[in-house]
Amino acid sequence: MTLRLGPRPLPLHLAAAAASLTSGIAALPLSRNASPGSKPLWPEPLRRAAERLASLPPDAAGAALAREATRRAAGFLTGLERYIRHPYRRGLPEAPVLWRDGSARLRDYGSTEGGPADGLPLLVVPSMVNRAYVLDLTAERSLLRFLSAQGLRPLLLEWDVPDAAERDFTLTDVLLRRLEPALDAVLAAAKGPVGLLGYCMGGTLAAALAARRPDDIAGIAFMAAPWDFHADAPHQAEIGRMAAAASLAVIASLGVLPVDGIQALFTTLDPLTALRKFSAFGRLAPGSPEAERFVALEDWLNDGIPLPGPVALECLAGWYGENMPGRGAWRIDGAPVRPEAIRRPSLHLIPARDRIVPPASARALAERMPGAERIEPTLGHIGMVVAGGAETQVWRPLAAWLAAAIRTGGTTSPARPKARRSAASRSRRAPAAPAGRRNRG
Structure with a gap:
């Protein structure tokens, strides 16, 4: 063993x-x-x-x-x-690959739980710093298989270790050379607008994709997607700059920010x-069973992915250091990413106990998107995906909202999800904030 x-x-x-x-x-x-x-x-x-x-x-x-x-x-x-x-090893069968380019793959979860192969299409974008299978962790804790059983067709964009060419990727390359081609593959299979779901960093990237391709998106759901990187955490600016400076020599040598470097940064949140x-x-x-669930999640946490060097520096210095998304200064292919211009229904799942993405950071994205719906489950950043209360507080309202958004093609707002909201989210129809306004939550 x-x-x-x-x-x-x-x-x-x-x-x-x-x-x-x-x-x-x-x-x-x-x-x-x-x-x-x-x-x-x-x-x-x-x-x-x-x-x-x-x-x-x-x-x-x-x-x-x-x-x-x-x-x-x-x-x-x-x-x-x-x-x-511990003897546990993850043994779930992998979903089939629909499309691939470089190290990126698009896995089709459409019929994994007996759902229809022609279910409502949904492009799922996870973070680039962890393996995507946290969304398909075990047979009992799989958001993707649950969505499939509800009549959706989740198509998961799975990141892997960057190949030689991808080590030079910027965030613009990620959008233009991976996310947009993946969306095109989903559109070809679906023959119509699709739903979009982004988790953590994947939600930030999904916002940029929706801003570039709004006509192809029926509705967007965000799970703990950071936007204002200084909201409730102004010290992030100096930490981001210091982390970027400390990573320069490693990136110059390896071309990537390695997994242990990324994990060390996360450790600073709670040493x-x-x-x-x-x-x-x-x-x-x-x-x-409790021990096995612990091992399954811990294995995922330690099974990370290196970040392409330029992407790592953009995130550390540009996002955390300079708060470029929150200030309205983040650009993809030279064009600013403007969430307030995305005229598509959006649902923002903002876990109240999140210590990785402060709730105020994720609320800032919701406040910039017209007509945004919010749910604030009493869960943490990872717990909203795998905790015992995730199905009731997150999975079911998310599935209902996505199904309604995709069926209407984004022409009307879906019915409000039926789920308990925190007091902060009950007044969620705030006006869109101007770019750069800081939401203190």
Whole structure:
């Protein structure tokens, strides 16, 4: 059995966990020497812990912290080892390929769940930094197979490792040489306007595609699609610029931003996520369904795709650094991408617990599109696709909305989806905002 390499990049996660677990021991002298006036400013749990430690003799306090750090480290390493050795392997049959060019493929999910092969056509665009099969993760957690069973014909644009020619691709190349030809292949198979669904970065790309080809699109659904990259996160500007500068030498050498580099950037959002989730995984029964679901999702997270060098720099410096989409300055083939000019029905699924795409960033796209519908499920960025509550809160209203939009060919707005919305989304018919306006959510 081939062992997994662990969460990527493993050295970074191990270093973050070690720093966290030993920080209490290192900070013990500081907690004892802190001035009385500073302690009221500490968070209440920290203040109480410091007071308990201060009541112990110095040697006893240090020994207690060392024992607890050792216990937690053992739990974390147990979870890591169980993940690395877990027998689960994804075994879903692949959907047939309808079209391919370079490393990109268009997979036809039209009849995977017994649905009609001539179902309502839907081009699905995922992010370029992760494998597309998060939308088809397991037999029980497959958004694409669910949509197929509802009478839709999902056609998934599947990204793969860039070939030699694709390493020089810009975002304009991605649109003109991959997305538009994929849309043409869907149109040839469908013989009429199609639905469009974009997830995460794929939603941002889908907006650019719809702006260029509005007559071919019946309706567009966005799932956690970032647009204003500084909304609720102005620090992203400096992080984006620093990340772009740090990536220059690697990209110059390899032609791509490698998977571990991308994963390291995601880790900065929450450096201790591996410590928490693998410690919890180690407490699960290894053969339980919960453990298998964890492994399935973790395998996907670690099965990333390198980004073409120019695309990576455009995203880091242009999107995150300069907020070009949010400011109305993002251009494809020289033309600005204007969501407010897309006169097609749109549905925006904005997960309220998203830590990867802040909800305010995704709301900014909805506010720029006339007549946009919003649903804000009480789920996270990935949970909206694979969590237990995803079918009720996301899949069913999404399927109903897409079917109505495609059937009408985009000539009328679909009926409002029946799904619970957060309080923020109940006043969702906001006027379109001028390009560059920042929505603070």
